[in-house]
C-alpha cells in the first residue's frame with residue numbers, strides 16, 4: 192500500500208509554518224481543544240491509518256488506551272463553542288487532549304490556520320478561529336485552501352481504493368463509529 196502519511200505530515204508542516212509566522216496573534220496552545228468538535232468523519236484511508244496505529248500498540252498500551260476511553264470526564268460534556276453555539280466534543284477527545292494524536296487526521300493537523308474556500312457563487316470565503324487574530328488579520332496568501340486540501344484527500348482515497356480493492360467499504364468513516372470499533376478490537 193502507498194504510504195499516505197506524508198500527506199498528513201504536509202498538512203502539519205503547513206500549520207507549523209503558519210503558526211511560526213503568526214504566533215503573536217494565535218491562541219492555539221496545548222490544552223485548547225475547541226476545534227475538536229463532534230460529528231467529524233474522515234476518508235477511509237485516514238481511518239485505516241488510525242486503525243493500523245492502534246493495532247501496532249502493545250497489549251498494555253491498548254488496554255491503557257481503552258481504559259482512558261472508558262473514564263467519564265466532565266471535559267467531554269457538551270460545551271459552548273467560541274461562536275456561542277452548543278457543540279459536542281470529538282469522540283477521541285479525552286480531557287483536553289487527542290487520544291489518537293500520533294495518527295490524527297490531516298484536517299486536525301491544520302486546525303487553527305486561517306481557511307479559504309470557494310462559495311457556490313464562486314467567491315472566496317475566508318474564516319479563522321475567533322480565538323485567534325483578535326486584533327489583526329492574517330494575509331490571504333497564507334490561508335489554507337480547503338478546496339485544494341479536500342482535492343488531495345480525495346485523490347489519496349482513490350489511491351487507497353485502487354491498492355486495496357478487497358477493503359472496499361464506506362467512503363467516509365465517522366470518528367465516533369471508529370472509536371467504537373477500536374474499543375471492540
Ligand code: SF4
Nearest residue numbers: 227281283284289299
Ligand atoms: S481526532 Fe483528535 S485532533 Fe482530531 S478532532 Fe478528534 S480529538 Fe481533535
